[in-house]
Amino acid sequence: MQQRFHAPNSADELAEIVETYAEEGLPLEVRGLGSKLPFGRPVQTGAVVSTEKLEGVSLYEPTELVLSAGAGTPLAEIEKLLDDNKQQLAFEPLDLAPAYGGKPGEGSIGGVFATGLSGSRRILAGAARDNILGIKAVNGRGEAFKAGGRVMKNVTGYDLSKFLTGSCGTLSILTEITMKVLPKPEEVQTLVFHDLPEEAALGLMADAMASPYDVSGTVHLTEGLGASFSDAALSDSQTNATLLRVEGFESAVRYRIGQLKRKFAAYNPDTVLAATRSRKLWAEIRQLKPMQSRERPLWRISTAPNKAAGFVAALRHSLSFRTMFDWSGGLIWLEPDPTSDAGAVEIRRILSEYGGHATLIRAEPGIRASVHVFQPLEPALMALSRSLKDTFDPAGILNPGRMYPGI
Amino acid sequence: MHPAIVEPDAEILARRDQIVKKLKKLAPDAVLITDEEGRRTYETDALTAYRCLPLAVVLPGTTEEVSRIMRYCWDNNIKVVPRGAGTSLCGGALPSADSIVICVSRMNKLLAIDEVNRTARVETGITNLAISQQAAPRGFFYAPDPSSQLACTLAGNIAMNSGGAHCLKYGVTVNNILGMKVVLVSGEVVELGGDHLDSPGYDLMALLTGSEGQLAIVTEATVRLLKMPETARPMLLAFPSSESAGACVAGIIAAGIVPVAIEFMDKPAIHVCENYAHAGYPLDAEAILIVEVEGSEEEVAWLLEKIEEIASEYDLLQSRVSQSAEESEAIWRGRKAAFGAIGQISDYFCMDGVIPVSKLPEALARVSKIAASYGLDVANIFHAGDGNLHPLILYDSSDEEQLERAEACGADILKACVELGGCLTGEHGVGVEKRDLMSWQYGPADLLQMTRLKDLFDPQWQLNPDKVFPREARSGSGAG
Numbered sequence: 001m002q003q004r005f006h007a008p009n010s011a012d013e014l015a016e017i018v019e020t021y022a023e024e025g026l027p028l029e030v031r032g033l034g035s036k037l038p039f040g041r042p043v044q045t046g047a048v049v050s051t052e053k054l055e056g057v058s059l060y061e062p063t064e065l066v067l068s069a070g071a072g073t074p075l076a077e078i079e080k081l082l083d084d085n086k087q088q089l090a091f092e093p094l095d096l097a098p099a100y101g102g103k104p105g106e107g108s109i110g111g112v113f114a115t116g117l118s119g120s121r122r123i124l125a126g127a128a129r130d131n132i133l134g135i136k137a138v139n140g141r142g143e144a145f146k147a148g149g150r151v152m153k154n155v156t157g158y159d160l161s162k163f164l165t166g167s168c169g170t171l172s173i174l175t176e177i178t179m180k181v182l183p184k185p186e187e188v189q190t191l192v193f194h195d196l197p198e199e200a201a202l203g204l205m206a207d208a209m210a211s212p213y214d215v216s217g218t219v220h221l222t223e224g225l226g227a228s229f230s231d232a233a234l235s236d237s238q239t240n241a242t243l244l245r246v247e248g249f250e251s252a253v254r255y256r257i258g259q260l261k262r263k264f265a266a267y268n269p270d271t272v273l274a275a276t277r278s279r280k281l282w283a284e285i286r287q288l289k290p291m292q293s294r295e296r297p298l299w300r301i302s303t304a305p306n307k308a309a310g311f312v313a314a315l316r317h318s319l320s321f322r323t324m325f326d327w328s329g330g331l332i333w334l335e336p337d338p339t340s341d342a343g344a345v346e347i348r349r350i351l352s353e354y355g356g357h358a359t360l361i362r363a364e365p366g367i368r369a370s371v372h373v374f375q376p377l378e379p380a381l382m383a384l385s386r387s388l389k390d391t392f393d394p395a396g397i398l399n400p401g402r403m404y405p406g407i
Numbered sequence: 408m409h410p411a412i413v414e415p416d417a418e419i420l421a422r423r424d425q426i427v428k429k430l431k432k433l434a435p436d437a438v439l440i441t442d443e444e445g446r447r448t449y450e451t452d453a454l455t456a457y458r459c460l461p462l463a464v465v466l467p468g469t470t471e472e473v474s475r476i477m478r479y480c481w482d483n484n485i486k487v488v489p490r491g492a493g494t495s496l497c498g499g500a501l502p503s504a505d506s507i508v509i510c511v512s513r514m515n516k517l518l519a520i521d522e523v524n525r526t527a528r529v530e531t532g533i534t535n536l537a538i539s540q541q542a543a544p545r546g547f548f549y550a551p552d553p554s555s556q557l558a559c560t561l562a563g564n565i566a567m568n569s570g571g572a573h574c575l576k577y578g579v580t581v582n583n584i585l586g587m588k589v590v591l592v593s594g595e596v597v598e599l600g601g602d603h604l605d606s607p608g609y610d611l612m613a614l615l616t617g618s619e620g621q622l623a624i625v626t627e628a629t630v631r632l633l634k635m636p637e638t639a640r641p642m643l644l645a646f647p648s649s650e651s652a653g654a655c656v657a658g659i660i661a662a663g664i665v666p667v668a669i670e671f672m673d674k675p676a677i678h679v680c681e682n683y684a685h686a687g688y689p690l691d692a693e694a695i696l697i698v699e700v701e702g703s704e705e706e707v708a709w710l711l712e713k714i715e716e717i718a719s720e721y722d723l724l725q726s727r728v729s730q731s732a733e734e735s736e737a738i739w740r741g742r743k744a745a746f747g748a749i750g751q752i753s754d755y756f757c758m759d760g761v762i763p764v765s766k767l768p769e770a771l772a773r774v775s776k777i778a779a780s781y782g783l784d785v786a787n788i789f790h791a792g793d794g795n796l797h798p799l800i801l802y803d804s805s806d807e808e809q810l811e812r813a814e815a816c817g818a819d820i821l822k823a824c825v826e827l828g829g830c831l832t833g834e835h836g837v838g839v840e841k842r843d844l845m846s847w848q849y850g851p852a853d854l855l856q857m858t859r860l861k862d863l864f865d866p867q868w869q870l871n872p873d874k875v876f877p878r879e880a881r882s883g884s885g886a887g
Contacts, residue, residue, distance in 0.1 A: 063657035064764045064794070065665075086663060116610075127605060129613055130582045145852045151761040152793035153579065153833035155568045155617045156841075156848055157875065158857045162581065162613035171609075183663035206523045210546075212637045214702075249663075252706040259703075304602040306523040330524075330604050357607040375607035380597050385609055391859050403608070 003029070004047040010054070011136060011144050011175040017049055018173070019142025022395040030169030030399045032072055032108030035097040036115060040168055040402040041373045042365040051110050054175050059150065062087060066133065066150055068178040071110025078109055082181055090182040091131050092119030098287045099362055101294055110174045116166025117300075119286045120217040120245070123209060123327050125182070129165040134178035137164065139171065140393025150178045169399045170407055171392035185247035188278040189257050190217075192271040193264070195239035198222070199309040204267055205328035206305050208244050211263065213256040217245030217282060218328040225290035225324055231281050233271045242267075245282060288333060290324055296335040297342035297363040303356030305329035311354040318346045344371040374403050412459045413873045415505035419462070419485060426485065427463050430507070433475045438466035438513065449508050452493040452500040453555070454840055456756075456810060461488065461502035466513045470588060470596060470626040473509060477624065478594025480507060486869050487592075489620040491532065491560030496757055497838030499567060499619055499874060511562045514626060517541045525632045526585060526602050531562035531625050535569075538630065547632035550577035553834065554746060565625050568617030570834035572742075575792035576667040576701075577633065579834065581616040586629035589615060592865045602629055614860070619836050620871040622864040636701035639667065641738045642711050644718045645692035645725040649673060652694035653767035655721040656791045659698070660764075662717055664710065670697040670742050671789035673771065676749075676799070677741075679786060683748030686741030689725050696791060697742055745788050746799075753784075753801040756817050759835040760824030764794045773823045774798050781816040783809075795833035796824065822847055837875045845877055854880040 006028075008014040021028050027045040031037070033052055054070035057078065061067075062085045069078055075093065082088050094117040097106040113135075118127040125131070134148030137160075147160035164172055196204065198220070205218035221241045226234035234241055246256045261269050273281060291298055303311060308329030315321070321336040321343070336343035342363045351358055357375035360368060377385060382404070389396065389407045396406065419426075427441050440446055441463050451458040462485075467473045480487050486506035493500050493510075502508050514532035521527070522545055527538055535556040538549040552571035553559055559569070565587075570579040577583070586600035599615075600606040615622055646652040649671075656669055672680065674693050681688040688695060696718075700710040711728050718726060729735040741748075749755050762770045771787060774796075778785035784801045798820055802813035821831050821841065825848050831841050845854060858880055861868065868881065 061763065061765060063661050065660065066763075116605075122604065126578060126582050129610060130578060139856065143852050143855070145856050146849070147853065147856065149761075149828075149830045149848075151763060151829045151833070153570055153574070153761050153790070153795045154830045155834055155836050156830045156832050157837065157845065157854070158622075158860060159568070159581065159613055159617050160856060163610050165610060165613070166605075167609055183660070183665060186663065203523075210522065210525060210634050212634045249706070249709070251709055252702055255703055255705060302603045302605050302607075304521075304524045304526075306521070327604060355601055356603050359607070377608050378598070380595055381599075381608060381611075384597070384611070387863050388609055388860075391863050392856075 003045065006047065006049045007053045008049070011138060014049065014054070014173060014175060015138045015142045015144045018138050018140065021047065021397050022140060022142055025395050025397065027397045027400045030173050032111040032114070033074065033106060035102050035107035036100065036111050038100050038362060039096065039115060042369050043399050043402050049173065051108065051173065051175060057081060058176065059178070065152070065181050066178065067181050068150060068176060069109050070176055071108060071174045073109045075107050075109050075112055076105035083184065086184050087181045088184040089131065089179065090121060090125035091128050092121040092286055093117065093128060094119050095287045096361070099292055099298060104287050109177055113165050113174060113177055114167070114169050120219060120282060120326050123218065124214060124216045129162045131180045132161045132165055132177065133180055135161045135164060135174055136176040137172040137174050140395060140398045148178065152180065168402050170389060170402050171398065173398065187250040187253040188245065188247045188275045189253050190273040190278040190281060191244040191257055191260055191269050192233055192273060193242040193267050193269050194237055196242055196267060198312070200267070201240065201242040202305065202309045202325065202329040204242060204264055205244070208260060209328045211260070213246060213259055214248065215244050216247045217243065218326070219243045219285055220325040221290065222323050225322065228290040229281060229284055231273065231277055233273060234281070245278065290322070291333050291335055293335060294362070296338055297367070298361040299334040299336070299343070299347060299358055300361050301332040301334060301347070301351065301356060301358045303330060303332065303351070303354055307354040307356065308332055311350060314353070315347065315350045319343050341371050342367050412457065413503050415503055419505040423462055429479060430463060430465055430476065433479055434465060434467055434472040436468055437472050440464040449490065449493070449502060449510065452495040452498060454496055454498040454501070454838070456804065457498050457501050457839060459502055459504055461506050461508045462504065464508040464510060466510045468513050470590060473590045473624055473626055474594045474596050476507070476509060477590050477592060480869060481593050484867060484869065486872055488871050489562070489566070489624045491563030491566070492534065492558045494555040494559040494563060495567065495838060496759070496835045497832070497840040499836050499838040501839055503873060509624060511624070511626065512560060518627070520545065520632070521602065524602050526629050527632055528627065528629050529561060531565065531628055532560050535559050535561060535564055542632050546635055548635055549630055550583055550633050551580050554743070561628060561630070562625055565616050565628065566618070566620040567834070567836040570795070572668045572670060572790065575669065575790070576665060581613060583631045584612055584616060584628055585631060587612055587615065587625050588627035589623040589625050591623050592870050600629065619838065619875050621861055621875060622870070637703045638707055639699055639701040640707045640711065640729050641697050641699040641735055642714065642726060642728040643688070643738050644696040644698065644723060645689040646694045647692065647722050647724055649694045649771045650768040651722040652696055653764070655696065655718050656764060658717045658721060659714055662713065664714065666698050666700045666792065668697070668699040669792035671791040672742065673787040675784065675786035676745060676788050679752060680741035680745050680748045683751060684741040684744040686737050688741050692724055697738055742788070749786060749799050749801070754804040755799045755801050756813050758796070758798045758800065758817050758820050759832045760796050760821045760829055761833040762794045762796055762824050762827045762829035764791065766827045767791070770796060770824065770827055774820055777819045777823065778816055781812045783813060783816050793833070794829060818844055839874055842875060843877045845875070845880065851880070
């Protein structure tokens with residue numbers, strides 16, 4: 001069946017469309033530029049509403065570290081503008097498009113905040129929700145509203161901007177987003193270690209984060225993953241690799257890398273990648289370069305860093321997979337061999353012993369419809385989530401079922 | 408009666424003895440305060456202009472006790488006012504005569520420190536500073552550092568989403584909380600998040616942080632710990648005008664430098680603080696900036712030199728880079744003593760508006776014009792990096808007419824902040840103080856999204872009810 005497609009030119013127009021659908025109780029798929037459509041549970045609707053025409057940067061004050069843009073503004077356009085002014089989105093938004101077979105940079109800024117997925121620098125600079133300052137949005141009743149503002153600090157009323165980040169368009173449709181931006185570091189270097197036992201690598205990354213050297217990226221690539229990167233320091237090596245990134249002013253980076261090399265001398269830090277190579281490497285990590293085999297499911301697992309090694313080791317007994325650790329082990333990307341449930345039962349069973357939560361990022365629609373894509377919640381939290389859905393979207397028309405059945 | 412104080416429910420007041428008896432039975436190990444003298448301590452917070460004796464005060468020792476009391480109050484339509492240390496500057500902990508105060512200050516234990524994951528699990532009655540002090544032997548600290556950190560509790564910090572001088576680099580409370588144990592209005596206990604960096608489902612911790620104790624009571628939390636920097640050093644920059652100081656802040660940020668703190672003081676603030684703390688502030692300056700940077704010795708020296716170079720392009724009168732721990736202490740001494748110093752010479756209202764940083768000169772001009780129009784003096788202290796303005800309006804509390812003028816003056820200043828593109832409050836919260844100003848910043852549809860959440864979490868509006876929202880904005884079953 002052909003879906004009806006709405007791409008309103010203004011938030012008011014969008015509000016009218018939503019109001020009409022709400023009155024009739026007809027569900028709407030909420031979409032930005034469509035780069036992350038396979039994210040979440042499959043949504044079946046007769047109509048789509050897209051924010052693609054709500055685009056353009058409406059405010060950018062580099063010296064105030066603030067930018068506002070329509071939800072449909074391409075992320076690539078915003079990042080280009082920031083780059084021209086030597087600034088960046090510090091939370092390094094994850095670029096999921098290539099993992100779904102798209103091209104890098106295809107998504108919208110609305111999609112970035114609707115999914116709320118942050119990249120490697122999250123450990124130092126906070127997550128997407130930590131960098132949002134204000135929103136304009138339309139709820140499931142067709143009411144247009146704003147929350148937060150354009151200033152760095154704001155505790156005026158409840159923080160709906162942060163709360164709606166990551167709600168996948170199930171509560172409201174973001175129409176404009178105001179975010180914090182930060183200077184782009186002058187220098188970037190990456191310290192590379194090879195062939196460390198997994199537990200040692202994870203320990204090293206945790207130690208690095210507990211140092212005063214402002215490490216802004218800690219990734220461990222298990223054996224065989226290096227091949228997908230363009231840098232020879234990784235692609236030429238058959239072993240695993242552990243990466244520490246340091247960013248800042250040139251002299252400070254040189255000093256900190258030196259200190260880290262000394263601190264971890266016993267682990268044989270064999271390579272330091274300079275700025276150009278480092279930037280390329282971390283851009284590839286942000287696109288999940290080693291996790292783009294589309295025939296395999298992809299999981300994102302959040303756990304405490306000191307639980308990561310144990311969890312992965314235990315899971316290996318019952319599941320075959322490729323894995324990459326980010327956030328010094330606190331974020332595990334995992335590509336299991338294809339099975340009928342994408343490994344959901346085993347992953348969640350073992351994870352329950354260690355604590356944390358797992359999200360199925362990529363799988364066939366049939367699997368995403370039959371297993372929990374997002375971590376099942378405790379009954380009390382699930383009930384609260386349903387009430388929240390009812391509050392913002394009483395007719396249940398916005399992306400129904402995208403996160404949980406009925407939500 | 409001050410308009411901030413609401414008319415109590417006579418039926419609840421009449422049941423006082425019965426309620427007290429029941430509380431004693433429900434939480435026999437909790438401290439229960441019912442005598443007038445004891446309750447007097449809880450009649451106000453740091454916004455001392457407003458006072459009201461609560462029905463009773465309970466200081467529970469466990470989450471289970473909080474849960475039982477909440478359940479009882481829920482079943483019996485009794486209002487609850489949660490309280491930490493009572494350092495709120497906006498009347499966030501102000502009780503009503505028909506309310507039970509649940510004060511978490513006895514629940515002040517640090518439960519565990521996890522060095523590998525860099526977290527601490529605490530009971531929320533712990534003071535902000537105690538977390539950092541207990542983490543210090545292992546080289547860690549808890550980043551948000553409100554001025555009241557010696558006394559204020561994490562519970563209050565979570566309720567108000569507190570910031571501090573160093574939040575330019577490290578963020579505010581919401582950015583530093585990973586997990587929470589919360590008691591809902593019904594008494595149900597729910598765990599949110601954990602010791603990982605994000606939580607599944609809707610971001611309830613983002614919603615609860617800064618909800619001013621209106622949605623739930625948070626009794627335990629997992630906070631992020633950070634490694635202490637190798638060294639930190641401030642410098643003092645003096646300018647002939649607030650315009651040049653403001654332009655210098657923009658210049659520093661344009662150069663790609665985000666210092667850990669940039670504090671601004673205007674001439675009246677400089678004079679009062681210098682007189683009180685003898686910090687060596689230049690009395691001829693119209694404005695000073697205290698800029699602090701962190702890193703290795705070499706990096707700090709390099710950054711301070713670079714900042715000085717930038718500042719010299721903005722009519723810099725004088726600069727003083729700290730060369731020792733004593734000098735660093737001296738540079739900060741005046742700023743940190745500011746509230747005490749001004750409190751010595753006068754009663755004051757501390758405003759908490761936020762403005763876009765580029766509007767600083769315009770904002771200061773408007774603040775002094777507004778204050779002059781009310782015939783009041785004002786001193787300005789300002790977290791310049793993030794635009795958080797603290798005008799201190801001086802008044803005489805024994806003069807009722809002056810108190811009213813000072814309140815009206817403060818309201819006008821906040822209105823100006825909103826008009827300049829900012830907001831009513833950056834870190835103190837709305838409380839009762841700014842409740843009726845909310846409609847300047849938000850339209851009816853904006854407020855409705857928030858009051859519906861209040862309806863959802865607290866259908867009878869029993870938990871800290873008379874705060875945050877103007878009465879006319881209340882919706883749903885709790886209206887009236």
